[in-house]
Structures are given as C-alpha cells and as structure tokens.
Amino acid sequence: MLTIMSRLPLHTLPVFRTAARLQNLRATAVEMHLTHSAVSQQIGVLEQQLGFVLFERRGRRIVLNEAGQALLCSVESALAQLDVGVLAAAATATGVAQRLRLTVMPSFLQRWLLPRMQRWRQRHPDIALELHSSQQVMDLQRDGFHAALRQGRGGWSGLSDERLFDSPLVVVASPATARRLQGGGAAALVHEPLLGDADLWDLWFSEAGLTVRTNPVASFNDAGLMLQAAEQGLGIALGREFMVADALRDGLLVQLSEQRLAPDADYSSYFLVYPPSLCDWAPLQALRSWLHDEVCALQASAAAAAEETPARKPRRKKAP
Structure with a gap:
C-alpha cells in the first residue's frame, strides 16, 4: 500500500472526482477543458496504478463501483483540504485579507444579509466576503464556493449543514x-x-x-x-x-x-451549508459564529417587539 500511495498519480484525482459526479466521460472532458481521450487516459492511469477498476461502464454512462465509491469519499475530503491549505498559504504569503466565497439566494441577500454586512465588516475586517447571488443550487466544490445559505429540509449530500432559523x-x-x-x-x-x-x-x-x-x-x-x-x-x-x-x-x-x-416542509428552514473538510477553517468558523449571533439578535428583537405591541397595528397620522 505504501508503494501505491507514493506513486499515486495525484493529477488524475480531480478528473476522477468530476467523472464520478457527471457519470459521463465526454461531459467530464467539457467541464475539465480536456479531450475525451485525455479523460479516458487519466482514469485508465489511475486504475492501472491502483490495480483495480473504479467504474462500471453502462453504455455511455460510467458508474462508480464499490471500490470507486470508497475512494471518492477520501478524494473529495483530500482535495477540499488542499483547497483550504492553498487559501491559508496564499493569505500568509501575500499578507492580504482572507476571502470567503458564499453563494446565497437573491431574496436572502437583499432582505437579510446585506443590511447586516456593516456589522460583519466591523467584527471581521480581515475576512472579505465574496457574495454570489443565484436561484440555483450551486455545486460548492465544482464552482469554487466555501459555503452557501440555502432554504430546504437540510441533509444535502456530502455537505454539513447548520439550521439558522425557521420562518412562517x-x-x-x-x-x-x-x-x-x-x-x-x-x-x-x-x-x-x-x-x-x-x-x-x-x-x-x-x-x-x-x-x-x-x-x-x-x-x-x-x-x-x-x-x-x-x-x-x-x-x-x-x-x-x-x-x-x-x-x-x-x-x-x-x-x-x-x-x-x-411553510411546507421543503422550504421551512434556512441553513448554512459547507463541505465538512472546511469545518475548522477560521474564516468559516467566523461566519458561522456571526450568523448565529445575528439570528439570536433578530429573534430577541422580535420577541421584545411582540411584548410591547401584541397586536401590530399601523400608526395613525397625527392631525395637522
């Protein structure tokens, strides 16, 4: 096993991960900006070096076998850890603020997150947030995001999630x-x-x-x-x-x-979602803590307002 690990062709692992997700060599080639033959060759090199096959061929599709599924879990974690290491190394080498890429729904960004960004900057001036607004559920690893704010039930495959709040x-x-x-x-x-x-x-x-x-x-x-x-x-x-x-x-x-x-169960809760490998990354820890503090502050404010005005009524205009 030590000989295999020392000679493992690391450059083939991103191709392996993408092929496992897309289940199609041609689609993998398009996404990785490679030729079809190059993708096939890299997977072949990886399988040859390991000494066992990773995919089952089903017509135009390729599907991970049990050995491939076992390898994928480690590969995804390892590549994510490398991403974290590169981020930390770049921040150390350049001395610039660390940058956290966050994808979020437009309505959440506009109505809740943006009004609170000044408090984020005051608390973490050394961590820049790069915000991406989209209605689509983005693939965090493929699209280069560190975290997402999502609405749903939770339990997204391969990701950790933390419930922020429910909202009727x-x-x-x-x-x-x-x-x-x-x-x-x-x-x-x-x-x-x-x-x-x-x-x-x-x-x-x-x-x-x-x-x-x-x-x-x-x-x-x-x-x-x-x-x-x-x-x-x-x-x-x-x-x-x-x-x-x-x-x-x-x-x-x-x-x-x-x-x-x-609300219905599919859209009842809002979550912070991130790859498990980033759990201990300092910028993500800062974001998690700040979000939970903001949610607690909002809930406390709403509770206080409800006690002061049990029935919300519009203010009457004063007579001229």
Missing part, C-alpha cells in the same frame, strides 16, 4: 394600505390585490375560516421583489417573517394579521 409566512402591506384596511380582518383582504402564490393565499384564507379561490395580481420568482412591490403599495404579500422583520421595524411594511402560515 405573515401578511404584510404598505402603511397606506394597512391604514385603509385597519380593523377589517381577513374578510377585508378577499377583494384586495394580492401578490405571490395563489395556493398559499388559498391556504391562508382557509386557516382564517374563509373558502376563497384567489387570483393574485402578480407572482414573482424572487421574494425580495414581491416585498418591494408590497412596500410600494402594489398589493398585499405573504412574506417570510424573518425577511420582513427589518421592513416592519423601519415602518416600510405593516403586518395585517397575527395569523401565521407554517
């Missing part, structure tokens, strides 16, 4: 809309312009004791845009409680009802 849906509108509807209850919303998903609105009305088939005036692929539309008085929105917390505090939105709609 609440009904919000602009202050002008709220003043006009004050005291009307759920029935007053039936004929109002609604924003967002019709099924969620139907469920919200059902839990309020009303049978309604809603037809929202606009739907959005991004919750941040929907909340902007609500702030501008274009309609009433069902928004995640944590995403509207700042707007409620600043008076940009008003919560119209204490009734909350529990």
Whole structure:
C-alpha cells in the first residue's frame, strides 16, 4: 500500500472526482477543458496504478463501483483540504485579507444579509466576503464556493449543514394600505390585490375560516421583489417573517394579521451549508459564529417587539 500511495498519480484525482459526479466521460472532458481521450487516459492511469477498476461502464454512462465509491469519499475530503491549505498559504504569503466565497439566494441577500454586512465588516475586517447571488443550487466544490445559505429540509449530500432559523409566512402591506384596511380582518383582504402564490393565499384564507379561490395580481420568482412591490403599495404579500422583520421595524411594511402560515416542509428552514473538510477553517468558523449571533439578535428583537405591541397595528397620522 505504501508503494501505491507514493506513486499515486495525484493529477488524475480531480478528473476522477468530476467523472464520478457527471457519470459521463465526454461531459467530464467539457467541464475539465480536456479531450475525451485525455479523460479516458487519466482514469485508465489511475486504475492501472491502483490495480483495480473504479467504474462500471453502462453504455455511455460510467458508474462508480464499490471500490470507486470508497475512494471518492477520501478524494473529495483530500482535495477540499488542499483547497483550504492553498487559501491559508496564499493569505500568509501575500499578507492580504482572507476571502470567503458564499453563494446565497437573491431574496436572502437583499432582505437579510446585506443590511447586516456593516456589522460583519466591523467584527471581521480581515475576512472579505465574496457574495454570489443565484436561484440555483450551486455545486460548492465544482464552482469554487466555501459555503452557501440555502432554504430546504437540510441533509444535502456530502455537505454539513447548520439550521439558522425557521420562518412562517405573515401578511404584510404598505402603511397606506394597512391604514385603509385597519380593523377589517381577513374578510377585508378577499377583494384586495394580492401578490405571490395563489395556493398559499388559498391556504391562508382557509386557516382564517374563509373558502376563497384567489387570483393574485402578480407572482414573482424572487421574494425580495414581491416585498418591494408590497412596500410600494402594489398589493398585499405573504412574506417570510424573518425577511420582513427589518421592513416592519423601519415602518416600510405593516403586518395585517397575527395569523401565521407554517411553510411546507421543503422550504421551512434556512441553513448554512459547507463541505465538512472546511469545518475548522477560521474564516468559516467566523461566519458561522456571526450568523448565529445575528439570528439570536433578530429573534430577541422580535420577541421584545411582540411584548410591547401584541397586536401590530399601523400608526395613525397625527392631525395637522
């Protein structure tokens, strides 16, 4: 085994990892910017050096066998550790701030993360965050990200995840809309312009004791845009409680009802996600600690506000 390890062709391991994920040599060649024959040759060299095959050929697909699956676990961990080492070495050699690449959903970035970035910089001026906004679930290792903020159930394959918070849906509108509807209850919303998903609105009305088939005036692929539309008085929105917390505090939105709609299980929670090999990397540890502190501060603020104003009502304009 020692002889095998000392002569293991390390340059073939990234190709092996990519081929294991894509299960296709041609697709691997495209992603790695190699020729098809070069990919096939590198995998052949690796198998020859090890003395056993790693893939089963099934037509145009290649699938890891048990030996390949065992090797992949170690290869992914080892390559991730090398990435961490390179990051640390580069920071030491250049003396520049360390950089953490984070991919995050646009609505989360706009409504929650950006308003708190000044506190991050004050706490960690030596760690630069490189933020990538996308609706797509990115492959962290393939696309070069250290961590992600994701919405879902958790349990992403090959990644560690830490739950940040759960967030029910609440009904919000602009202050002008709220003043006009004050005291009307759920029935007053039936004929109002609604924003967002019709099924969620139907469920919200059902839990309020009303049978309604809603037809929202606009739907959005991004919750941040929907909340902007609500702030501008274009309609009433069902928004995640944590995403509207700042707007409620600043008076940009008003919560119209204490009734909350529990989100479905697939989208109920928000997580910090990262490769297990980066768990002890100092910049990631700093991000984890800061995020949890920010969540605790938000929850404490919301609890205090609820005690002061049990029923959120729009402020009345003072008489001139």
